[in-house]
Amino acid sequence: MPLPPSPTAAAAEDAPGLRKIIHVDMDAFYASVEQRDAPELRGRPVAVGGSAARGVVAAASYEARAFGVRSAMPSARAVQLCPELIFRRPRFEVYRAVSQQIRAIFLDYTPHVEPLSLDEAYLDVTRDLRGIGSATRIAELIRQRIRAETGLTASAGVSYNKFLAKLASDQNKPDGLCVIRPGEGAAFVASLPVARFHGVGPRGAEKMAGLGIATGADLRRLDLATLRQHFGAQADYLYRAARGIDLRAVMADRPRKSVGAERTFDRDLSSGSVLRETLETIIDLAWDRIARADASGRTVTLKLKFRDFSAMSRARSVAAPIATRVALAEVARGLLDQVLPLPQPVRLMGVTLSALDEPGQDADAGATAPGQAQLPF
Structure with a gap:
């Protein structure tokens, strides 16, 4: 069982001169590219995605976000x-081209670039x-x-580790910069709502609220044994x-094992026609993430979780890499057809692409040993 970090380890993490990490996150990337390329859209609420009844918002401009429109939202709700x-x-081919421009800028400053998607990355500088x-x-x-060469804006967070740099990049969006210097991390985290922590979703935040945990400071008051009792593997x-x-290192070209999406429904679904329609929404969400990751793969997996929390999965591998939504949808639809009719109603559905055709790299790539930084933060 892992032990909590020793006081020495915690002090070392906060000591000056360890690592210098930047997290760069493009502002409303897809929507901003559309506004850049169509001047009549500038200043207006824009959503990238399908406008049909079962469409999904892949990205929303800040003008649209002011109305509550968010990515992964059903298009019908967004219009309401x-x-x-x-x-x-x-236009994923355009987004990929712009992403490559941005990646080239990063590589002018460091070879240690860990892309998370087309529109964000960690840099160890x-x-x-x-x-x-x-x-x-x-x-x-x-x-x-980035502004001069692409006509787009980016927000950045600067800190001494990845967790803090990512939090910082979101602090002053859009078109902002936030720096969390050595020694400031614990205080910065203490003031944040726990919902801002990566990996703490709406349900996790709701569970924490039931335990009286609203901020990082509240979370810090709990010892590791209590956290393990309530949050299991996530406790550490x-x-x-x-x-x-x-303590994670920036990993250049870190290989991915799979990319996909899943959703838990407000009500259990049993009708074949409803499940097929819902599958299209899940495919849209999955393809958005696959395109953002610039990934292609050969294995599609359909995941279903039933009313009693039991689960079923079906997978199919194909000879050629799946590089389009049409190809992904064809396989996913076939997998669903194989299992219909279902033995009981479904509460969750997911679609994942794996066996990815992405270049791997040694696990130590991009790592920088502590103690190398000698210049100002």
Whole structure:
């Protein structure tokens, strides 16, 4: 059973001069590209995704977000919230091209770039290629170049570990920069709602609220044994996160095992026609994530969880990599048809693409040993 970090480890994480990590996150990436390429859309609420009754919002501009429109929201609901919403079909080939431009900018400063999707990445600039030394200055330069070379804005977070850098990049969105310096992490985390922690979803936040946990400070008051009692395998992560501790290295070109999406329904579903229609929504959500990751793969898995919480999965592998939504949908529909009619109503459905055709790299790629940073943060 893992032990909590020793006081020495925690102190080392907060000590100056360990690592310099930047998290860069493009602002409303898909929607911003559409507004850039169609000037008549600028300043107007835009959603990227399907506008049909069973469509899903893949991305929303900040003008649309002001009305409550969010990614993964059913398009019908988005239109209810914002009747003036303008839909655009995704242009993934354009988004990939822009992402490659942005990736090239990152690589001008460090080879240690860990892409999370087309629109965000971690950079380890503990030793940067240009000898600038200041992670804050590098983040400023990267944001300036992204604006100048792509016409888009990016937000960035700068800190001494990945967890804090990601929190920081979301702090001053859009078009913002936030720096959490060595020694400041624990205090920064203490003031945040636990819903801001990566991996704490709506249900997790609701469970924490029932335990009287609203902020990082509340979470920090619980010992590891109590956290394990209530949160199981997630306890060790929560223990460290509440203290601003994250020892993960930036992993350049980290290989993915799978990409997909799943949804738990408000009510259990049993009708074959409803399940087929719902599957299309799940495929849309899964394909959005697959496209963001710029991934292709050969195995499609359909996951179903029933009313009694038992689960069923069916998978099919194909000879050629699945590189389009049409191909993904064809396989996923076939898997659902194989299991219909179902033995009982379904409460969750998921679609995943695996056996990905992505370049792997040694597990130590991109890691920077502690103690290398000697220049200002």
